[in-house]
Amino acid sequence: MDAESEQVQTIVDDRNISGFQLVPSCVSAMMKKSPSATGRPNVAITPQGPGFLGGSASSASPFIRLSPLPQQLQAADDASSNVNVTWNAAQVRADLQIAAKLLSDRHLNLAAKFAIEQWMGLPAEIVSEASITTNSSCIPKELSSFDYFQEETCPAVFYAKTLMDLGEYAHAAATLSQPALSKTVETMPPPLPDLSAFGIYLRAYALYMAGERRKEEDYAESKGYVPLGASWSR
Amino acid sequence: MVSVIGVSETWQSPHRCICPLFLREAHQHATPLNPYIQQLSNELYDAYEEDKLDAFGLYIYGVVLLAGRTLPQLPNAPTAPAILMKSILQFPYNWSAWLDLAACALDDAHVEIEIEQLLQPSLSGHFMYHFFCAHLQSEHQAHDEALSIYEQWMDPLLFGASPFLLAQYGIMQYHLRQFAPAKRILEDLHYHMPYRLDCMDVLSNILYVQQNSVALSQLAHTAVKVDKYRSETCCIVGNYYSLKQQHAKAIQYFQRAVKLDRNFTSAWTLMGHEYVEWKRTANAMEAYRRAIQSCPNDYRAYYGLGQTYEFLNMYMYALYYYKRAVQLRPYDARMWCALGTSFVQLQRPHDAVRAYERAIQQGDAEGVATQRLAALYKQVGQVEKAAQCYMRHLELRFQVTNPQGAVASDVGLDSLLNGLVVEGPEAEALLYLAIYHKEHGEFDTASVFASRLLEYPGPEKEQAKALLRELRQRGAGQGPTIRTRSRGPPDSGFRFSP
Numbered sequence: 001m002d003a004e005s006e007q008v009q010t011i012v013d014d015r016n017i018s019g020f021q022l023v024p025s026c027v028s029a030m031m032k033k034s035p036s037a038t039g040r041p042n043v044a045i046t047p048q049g050p051g052f053l054g055g056s057a058s059s060a061s062p063f064i065r066l067s068p069l070p071q072q073l074q075a076a077d078d079a080s081s082n083v084n085v086t087w088n089a090a091q092v093r094a095d096l097q098i099a100a101k102l103l104s105d106r107h108l109n110l111a112a113k114f115a116i117e118q119w120m121g122l123p124a125e126i127v128s129e130a131s132i133t134t135n136s137s138c139i140p141k142e143l144s145s146f147d148y149f150q151e152e153t154c155p156a157v158f159y160a161k162t163l164m165d166l167g168e169y170a171h172a173a174a175t176l177s178q179p180a181l182s183k184t185v186e187t188m189p190p191p192l193p194d195l196s197a198f199g200i201y202l203r204a205y206a207l208y209m210a211g212e213r214r215k216e217e218d219y220a221e222s223k224g225y226v227p228l229g230a231s232w233s234r
Numbered sequence: 235m236v237s238v239i240g241v242s243e244t245w246q247s248p249h250r251c252i253c254p255l256f257l258r259e260a261h262q263h264a265t266p267l268n269p270y271i272q273q274l275s276n277e278l279y280d281a282y283e284e285d286k287l288d289a290f291g292l293y294i295y296g297v298v299l300l301a302g303r304t305l306p307q308l309p310n311a312p313t314a315p316a317i318l319m320k321s322i323l324q325f326p327y328n329w330s331a332w333l334d335l336a337a338c339a340l341d342d343a344h345v346e347i348e349i350e351q352l353l354q355p356s357l358s359g360h361f362m363y364h365f366f367c368a369h370l371q372s373e374h375q376a377h378d379e380a381l382s383i384y385e386q387w388m389d390p391l392l393f394g395a396s397p398f399l400l401a402q403y404g405i406m407q408y409h410l411r412q413f414a415p416a417k418r419i420l421e422d423l424h425y426h427m428p429y430r431l432d433c434m435d436v437l438s439n440i441l442y443v444q445q446n447s448v449a450l451s452q453l454a455h456t457a458v459k460v461d462k463y464r465s466e467t468c469c470i471v472g473n474y475y476s477l478k479q480q481h482a483k484a485i486q487y488f489q490r491a492v493k494l495d496r497n498f499t500s501a502w503t504l505m506g507h508e509y510v511e512w513k514r515t516a517n518a519m520e521a522y523r524r525a526i527q528s529c530p531n532d533y534r535a536y537y538g539l540g541q542t543y544e545f546l547n548m549y550m551y552a553l554y555y556y557k558r559a560v561q562l563r564p565y566d567a568r569m570w571c572a573l574g575t576s577f578v579q580l581q582r583p584h585d586a587v588r589a590y591e592r593a594i595q596q597g598d599a600e601g602v603a604t605q606r607l608a609a610l611y612k613q614v615g616q617v618e619k620a621a622q623c624y625m626r627h628l629e630l631r632f633q634v635t636n637p638q639g640a641v642a643s644d645v646g647l648d649s650l651l652n653g654l655v656v657e658g659p660e661a662e663a664l665l666y667l668a669i670y671h672k673e674h675g676e677f678d679t680a681s682v683f684a685s686r687l688l689e690y691p692g693p694e695k696e697q698a699k700a701l702l703r704e705l706r707q708r709g710a711g712q713g714p715t716i717r718t719r720s721r722g723p724p725d726s727g728f729r730f731s732p
Contacts, residue, residue, distance in 0.1 A: 089391075092361075099327035106290050114329040114398060118361070121396025138326050138360065143289060188270065191277060197288040200281050204274055204294045208301075211268035216496075219266045225493055 089126045091136050093119060098137075098144045105148055106201060107164050148198050156192070157199050160206060169210035176203035271302040279308055282317075289325035292317050300334055314338055315345045319352050326357060332366045340373055340531070361387060372406065373531060375562055381406040397423060401433040413440050424453070429460050435469040435500060442473045450474050465495040472504060481512040492524075499529035506538045510545070518542050533562040533569070540572055549579040567596040571603050578606070583614050601630035605659040612666065621670045624663035631660055647679070651686045661687060661694040668701055677709045 096119040103112035137144065152158065156175050163172035170185075176199055177189045191203050220226065278295040281287050287295060296318035303314065315338040321331050339345040357363040368383035384402050387393050400423045407416035420437040423430070434457060441450040454474040457467040468491035475484035485508050491501035502525035509518035519542055525535035540555035553576040560569040570593035577586035590607035598604060608623035632650050645653070654660055668683035684705070687698035 095327065099325070102290075102325070103328065108290075108328065108330055111328050111330040115327050117398040118393055118396050121393035121399060123391060123394065140289075140324055143325060188273065195286075197286060197291055200286055201288065201291040201294055204278055204291065204298070207270045207274055208268065208294060208298060211270035211274075215266045215268050219496070220493070222266075 088136065089122055093122050093126060095138055096122075098139055102139075102143060102146075105161075106198075107161075107205065146198070152196065152198065154199075157196070157202065160199075160202050164202070164206055164209075169206045169213060172206035173203050173210055176206070267304075268301055271298060272305055274298045275302050275305070275311070276308070279311055282312070289321050289328070292321035292324070293328055293331045296321060296331065297334060300338065315342075315348060319349065322353065323356065326360055326362050329362070329365075332362060333369070336366065336370050336373065339370060346370075361393070368402070372409070375409075375531070375533070377406045377409040381410065397427055397430060401430075405433055405436050408436050408440060413443060416440055417444070421449075424456075428456055431457055431460060431464060431466045433466075435466045435473075438470040438473040439500075439504075442477055445477065447474075447477050450477055463494060465491040465498045465501060468494065469498075469501050469504060472501075472508070476504075476508055476511070481508060484508050485512070497528045499525050499532050499535070502528065503532065503534045503538065506535065506542075510538065510542055515542050515546055531562060533559045533566075536562065537569065537572065540576070544572075544576065544579075547579075549576050552576050553580065564592075565596050567593040567598045567603060570596060571598070571606070574603065574606060578610070583610050586610055587614065598630070600634065601627050601659075604630055605663065608663065608666070617670065621667060624666050627663050628654060628660060628667075631655070647682060651682065654686075656686065656690050658692070661690050661692055664690075665694045665697055665701075668698065672701065672705060677705050681705050681709075 096115050100112050100115045100119065103109075103115060148157065148161070160172040160175045163169075163175065170188075173188055174185075176195060177191055178193075180187075180189045188207060191200065195203065275298050278287070278291070278298055281291065282295060296314050299311070299314035299317060315335060318331050318335045318338065321328065322335065325331075335345075335349070339349065353363065364383055364387065368380040371377070371380040371383070381403065384399055384406060388396075388399050388403060393399055400419055404416045404420040404423065407413075407419070417437070417440045420433065420440070424434060424437060434453065438450060438453055441453065450470075451474055454467075454471045457464075457470045461467055468487045472484045472487035472491065475481075475487065485505060488501050488505035488508060491498055492505070495501075502521050506518045506521035506525060509515070509521055519539060522535045522539045522542070525532055526539075529535075536555045536559040540552045540559060543549070543552035543555065553573070556569065556573045556576055560573055563569055570589050574586045574589035574593060577583070577589055587607065587610050590603045590610065593603035594607065604623055604627040608620050608627060611617075611620035611623055628650065632645075632653050635655050636653050651664075656664070664683050664687050668680045668687070671677075671680035671683065681702055684698040684701045687694050689695075690698075
């Protein structure tokens with residue numbers, strides 16, 4: 001299948017997301033542009049006649065204008081061929097790698113899975129012509145260079161992270177909270193002072209998960225069945 | 235998979251569509267709430283004001299705001315979408331954040347304007363933004379646009395082998411009812427990654443529709459081996475039993491699917507279908523209602539409810555639900571057909587006519603709408619349109635019976651009529667057209683139509699015989715026969731879709 005390479009669109013930003021280049025609409029055999037591909041009109045047709053459906057019909061997708069593709073497609077169609085494809089696959093791969101690690105460290109497993117699947121989708125051999133610089137990365141430096149394993153000195157954060165891996169969410173949140181005046185488990189005390197950003201996030205997330213679990217368990221019991229616990233460890 | 239992080243974890247199966255936690259009033263009291271939301275909301279607000287939140291802190295704050303929308307808010311508290319966008323701008327690779335933002339956008343149309351203003355300038359070239367757009371298009375039922383976005387990114391130089399994109403491509407094709415390409419790509423994905431169960435319930439739906447019990451049983455077998463206690467697996471097994479007409483077992487598995495994940499819309503909808511098959515209408519309606527509750531934009535539940543009420547002869551209710559289905563999916567001829575049927579039952583022939591006309595506009599391949607529309611035209615006295623419609627119906631039936639043959643408009647009238655399988659609707663059409671042409675003095679054409687009915691074992695046969703006798707008498711007394719009118723559309727301005 002021929003991929004006619006197109007004009008590159010560079011997005012330059014006043015923050016760090018600069019130099020991220022995209023090759024739009026490679027006109028490949030997979031791009032089915034003929035309207036008969038799906039045999040239907042492309043845009044939802046609004047019903048004719050007022051009040052035909054007895055109310056307001058929100059049938060047309062209001063979201064079409066949000067897609068950035070039409071302008072790029074237009075640009076691509078105008079471009080001459082034989083422009084080198086320069087979307088920076090190496091940079092994207094590096095970014096996805098870092099992102100997967102960051103997400104995984106923070107127990108955002110589904111988002112990590114998504115990032116890794118895109119990483120898997122990148123071509124196996126990437127020619128690293130363009131150098132990978134921190135300036136062209138989409139991830140801010142303070143995040144990408146942060147490794148909680150190295151930076152955190154307080155054992156509480158490590159303990160909390162491990163407890164979350166084990167599924168003990170409330171315990172994890174309590175680890176990062178102030179000691180309770182009365183040793184009760186009814187309420188969660190406020191967070192420890194001087195927590196790092198990572199610590200604040202971890203505690204909030206653990207507490208939220210603990211609450212969600214309680215909610216689902218209460219719901220299941222009210223419906224009269226025992227919640228199947230296997231799903232919580234995911 | 236129990237949805238533990240608000241709405242974000244529900245992305246695995248896209249037709250388990252995103253529904254914000256902010257439910258309608260009637261359900262608020264019935265839905266349990268996370269007990270720590272208020273506390274988290276306050277604590278994170280403080281941290282936010284003191285600028286202590288990094289991109290992930292912002293994300294969890296956004297999730298908490300989204301979950302706590304029904305609770306009283308602090309006076310200067312930011313909104314969930316604003317915070318989520320801040321998080322995304324700092325770290326765009328958090329797909330859960332994008333999904334939660336999509337949930338906000340579906341709930342409130344103004345959010346889309348904010349997204350356009352804040353995110354598009356810097357992120358419009360980023361693939362995450364494109365995937366987000368595609369996702370939102372899909373939620374708005376604009377599956378065409380979503381499909382084109384995914385196709386673009388499936389280029390081998392981009393993300394050609396991404397399992398996510400392959401799965402999304404298959405699912406979009408499924409929603410567009412292009413079952414062959416959908417099946418091909420999902421089976422391929424399953425072959426290469428048999429442990430990835432994320433969207434395999436869609437594959438099981440396709441296999442069910444195609445009545446492919448062998449493949450479905452293999453899929454069920456594999457899924458059970460991989461992970462028995464997972465919603466997708468339960469749906470697959472449920473479909474398998476459903477295909478074998480074992481209703482009780484199928485229901486049991488669908489119920490297990492929703493116990494594992496109560497927001498799995500697809501399981502509720504399938505359960506509804508199964509109850510309908512089993513003739514348990516009350517249970518079916520309850521299941522469909524739960525489907526609508528978890529995903530207000532799923533047309534299948536509305537359509538199912540409409541069908542159930544129709545089955546119970548409660549046509550006003552059926553009409554209401556069909557209207558909702560049509561609003562969600564205005565390009566689907568089946569929805570318009572169903573709407574037309576309801577109007578007919580409610581003695582509203584003019585509305586029914588308009589509904590069937592829309593159905594035909596959207597491509598009524600089986601010829602169902604044309605025949606009903608023709609009958610309606612006859613009823614309201616629009617003779618020309620009725621004749622044209624009946625003719626079109628015959629052409630469509632010819633096309634269905636002879637899919638490999640020539641196009642209907644190219645063959646002569648004789649071949650067309652001989653190539654037809656004459657059943658009830660066709661007999662009605664033939665008789666009407668015979669009478670119509672007789673009224674217009676085209677006795678030759680009229681007798682061609684009438685003679686086609688001679689082998690039909692029904693009441694029309696006698697009427698056709700009588701007509702032929704009359705034609706022979708009158709034809710004998712006339713001069714040269716008038717030229718037959720062409721079969722093309724007359725100038726009434728009524729146009730069929732090609």
